[in-house]
Amino acid sequence: RVREAVVSTQSTGEEIVVNFGNVARKGVSALTKSVFDNLKETADSALGEGKHDTVVSIPLTSSTEYKNIIKKCAISAGFNVVDLIPETIAAMVSADNTAVPDDGHTVVVRVGGSSMSVTLAKVLSGMYSLVDHMEEGIGGNLFDKSIGKFLCDDFNRKNRCKVEENPRSFSKVLRASKGAKHNLSTMNTSECNIESLFDGMDLISNLSRPRFETLIQNDLNKMKDAIQKFISKHSDIAINRVVLAGGTCKVPKVQSVIGQLFPNSPITNSSPDEVIAMGSASHAGMIGKYPSLSTKAESESDGTVSIPLCPTDIEVRVGDTVTPAIPKNTPLPCLKEIELPEGNVIVIEAGGKCIAKAEVPGSDDKSKVSLHLEILEDCSIEAIIKDSFTNERTSVHVPAPKGA
16 A cells, blocks of 8 residues: 655656555656557557657647657667657648648647647748647546546445445546446447446446436537637638537547637647558658758757748739739748740849849740749749640749849
8 A cells, every 4th residue: 555655846847756555666767768669569560679769749839858758768768860840830730741732821729638639820931930839738638537526426325325435446437437438439428337446246238329428518618618718819810611629529528628728710629549650650751751841940049940031922923913923921832833824025123123034935725824933942943834735845044032
C-alpha cells in the first residue's frame, strides 16, 4: 500500500522524482523516453530497423525547454528528429496534403483526452501564420466521468451500495466508461459489463447514443461556451474552414456542436484522431524531398522565423485587361499559373510599373495562352508564356532588384 508520495521538480525541469516510501522513481523524462521506445519498436516493425527521419508534433504553446526535452528523448530512443511541428499546424498540413489551400482563415479545434485548444490561423500562399490561440482544461475525460457517474448511480440503486467510494472499483468504472465512449463514436449502443465490480457483484448495463448525448450535455455546453467566447473576439474575420483534431472530435455530437458554431464554414472532420499524425508524416516527407527546408525553419532567438515576402503587387496586363498575379507580402518563393486573355503583348507589372514585356505570335480561336510565373526568394522573376495549341513557349527573366 502506498503511504506517501513526495513530488519534487528539479531546476532543470527534465524530471520529477517521486518517493513511494523508500522507492524513488524518475518521472517526466523517463516516461517520455519510454513512450518513444515503444514508438521506435512500432516503426522498426513496419519500416525495418534504422534511424528513421522523424517529425514530432508538440503543443503550440510549448516552451523551448519542453521542446529540448522531447527532442532529447526521441533522439535517445533512436529517432533522427528533423523537426518539431505544432499539433494544430500538423492538422492543417494533413488537411492540405492533396492541394494548395485557398487563402483565408482557418480554425483548428482540437479536443483531446484532458484538454481542448482552438487556433485561428491565416493562410496565405501555402504559409500558415498564427492569429490567436486558446487552451482550456476541457476534454474527453469529462465524458468518461459523466458516463461513470451514470453507471455508478445505476449500480448503487440496484445493489444499495456506494461503489464510487472504492477507488479500485471506481477506476474500473472509468475504464468501462472510456470504452463505451469510443464505441458510441461509431455505434448506436454499447454494452458496459464489469465482472465482480463490488463485493462480487457484476455491473451489466447497456448505453444508447441518445442517452450518452444526454449525459454529456453539460460537458458539451462547456466546450461550446469556450469556443464561442474565442470566436466572438474575431467576429470581423471570415472563417474559410474548420479543421477538427483529437480523438474526442470523433464523437458525432461534438462534431454537431462545432458545426452549429460555424454554420457558414465547411468542416474537415476526416479521421480527427489521426489527422495530427498524418500531418506530421506529410511534413517529414516534404523535408525529405526538400532538405533545405529544415534549416529554413529554424527560428531566431526571439522565436520568430525570417521569411522573404513579395515587396509589391505583381500584375499581368494584356491590352486593357489587368490580371492580379501575386499580392504584396506573399511568402517567397511563389509559383502561379495564370490563364491569359487574347493579345500579342504581355506586360508584367510591379506596383503599377512595367518590369517586363513580351510579344507572342498571333493566336487563333484554338489557342490557349497561359503564364507560368515564379518569384524566387531574391525577388527575381522567371516567367514562361505557353500556347497550348501551338506548343510555343516564350521565356522572360526579370533580375532581382538592387538591394533585395
